[in-house]
Amino acid sequence: MMKKAVELVLLLLLLFFTPHIMGKRYSPPGKPTLTRCRSPEKETFTCWWEPGSDGGLPTTHALYYRKESSERVYECPDYHTAGENSCFFNKNDTSIWVNYNITVVATNTLGSAFSDPVDVDVVYIVKPNPPEKQTVTIMEDKGWPFLRVSWEPPQKADTRSGWITLIYELRVKLEEENEWEMHLAGHQKTFNIFSLRSGGKYLVEVRCKPDHGFWSEWSSTSYIKVPDYFHREKSVWILLTIFSAFIFLILTWLLHMNSRSLKNCILPPVPGPKIKGFDNQLLKNGKSDEIFSALMVSNFPPTTSSNYEDLLVEYLEVYVPVEQELMQEESKDLHGGCLKCERSTSDSDSGRGSCDSHTLLMDKCGETKEEGRHTDRASSRMLTEAQRHQKGWEKDTLTYAHGDMVSPDMSNGRVKTWPSVFSPLPQYSSNPLDKQSSLEMAKQHCLSTSSCLTQPGHSTKEALGPSNWDFCLGNKQPHLLHPQTQVGRQLQAHSEVNISNIGRKQAPAGLQSPALRSTEYVEVQRVNEEDLVLLQPVVSGCGRIEGYPQMPKGKDYSKVKGVDSDNMLLLQREVMEEDWCPGVDQEINGGTGNCYTSSTVNTTQKPTACIHTAMPVQGDMALAMNGYVDTATMCTLPTC
């Protein structure tokens, strides 16, 4: 120990002075440092140090160590085995569970430098060598390959006696990859690697570590190539892909085949315009004129102004049953009618005629008698005569009218039954020969009545109610009236029928005949062979009865207003063709036309009609002058 210290001092002096003498700049060595100490098997160990600057002089290093339990300093026994700057401690010098205090000293001529001491316990510096004899083999597990790696512990490590226990770890990676796959193997010395890539090249390395120590270095790399094997998964996928492609093709084909029907189902077509005569092509062409011309209907709308009257029924065929014919015959034969009229004229009641249509005719008949002075007498007589005719006729429809005629009330000569006027011509039990005559008489009667009605200065239209005077009181009255008036005349032999009065005061209560627009009258022209009543219009507004009425040759038919409850044909003349005045004057003047027998009905309308006025003409002349028909005179019907 002392020896060494003396040597050390001498060395330091030498080192100090040597650079001084030499003139160079030398320095003592730098401080070395122990880098590490390692034991590979826990039996020996080696320490390495890093020398400091040498100071320009050759420097030597020495390692000194001291064990924990003694103060004795030992120097490294072996500097060479482990290489440069190392110290190798062999088995004899190595004690386990003993702390070594190791120091390295660098020395040159100028001085020496001590390193820091390091405590070393061998147990904790064990770093084994990497595993040896590493083998990698490919093995198969039900068609799937895997790697089996096996190795041996490092040779120096005595694991067999249990002196040292090692744990292992390996790592695997594909050749083209960068990341290693680590696997801890534990104490075992074999390991299996699965999930290999077909045809891949693998690298395998192993390392070990003692239970308290450091990991060894990785062993040398083992290369292994996995053979190509057919993936069962791949085959399944390929089949699946082909199958699905096949199905897809089929679906596409089906879709294409049924594209239209599917299209209609999913996207129903929008209905286009369907206009008859509308041509889409024309529309596309853009010629609007042609398009709309196609749509045009030639007849619509009617451009020519038509006479509305034309639209109206100008004429109609009236089917007159046999009864009517008889009635017509009877109408010509005024005999009975006159008689009845006479009887009916006995009624002197004049106040009932206004409201009660039932007794209207009767009142008229009566009035004619009483108000003989009145110009309406004639008309009323005519009415009564009409009643008479009605009564005489077999027509059942003339209910109350007949009754009225028959009843003594009828004797009043008042024309009460307006509706009776509308009734069809009552059948007459007269012989067919008298047909004509009766008809004519009826006409005349009508004319006369109309003239009577028009006397007051009112137009027939005015005088007459809207609905009450539809019957042919005048010339224009339908033929129905004629016989009735004739009858009425007959009934009221001497009574005056104030038809106009009646018409005025009469309320249209009972007579709800259809409203007539005009007071135009139609007279029965004749009855043809076919039992058709031919009517001719009578000019209205003709207030004067002058001259013989000219018989209109034209065949004009009145418009049938309707049939009332009593089966009375309500006629209405629509068109006025001739304006001829009833020839009342003739009658009054004592025309001896066709008259009813023993009746006062005067048909002044026709020249052929002769009117015998059995009744005294009172003031009738004046009436006649004014256009009124003297019913009195009319009542007298000559037998023609």
Next chain:
Amino acid sequence: DGQRLFSIAVSRVQHLHLLAQRLFSDFESSLQTEEQRQLNKIFLQDFCNSDYIISPIDKHETQRSSVLKLLSISYRLVESWEFPSRSLSGGSAPRNQISPKLSELKTGILLLIKASEDGAELFPDSSALQLPPYGNYYQSLSADESLRRTYELLACFKKDMHKVETYLTVAKCR
């Protein structure tokens, strides 16, 4: 059957050793660098309480020793730490309590000794002698050197555990 006992004993001592290692590393990390250097120096001069127990210190000696000797040494070592380990705390978990584990380990080693051929002979001799010095050794030290004391304690404990582990492993593999 012997192998099973050995395996159990080895595993237990391994666990203890790991605990000791953890305790020591925790303590050492809590120290300052300066203190660490001083402690290192100090430690070299002190001894562990178990130094009086003669034990093989290298592989050669270990392999030369008999199984029984190894077992007895292990037993004595474990027993020596049974009392001082109470000041050590392996952690809050009951699993990490060192003292009971040492007791269990001692029992196991005893079983191993009895199972060996010559167990009965050595047992009564070694156990009685060593108990008193343990208790007195650590109590005699001054209280202000607690830091140094803890360091020593942990270091010695760790070392001894490793010894036992090694001996048992060698005995098992023998």
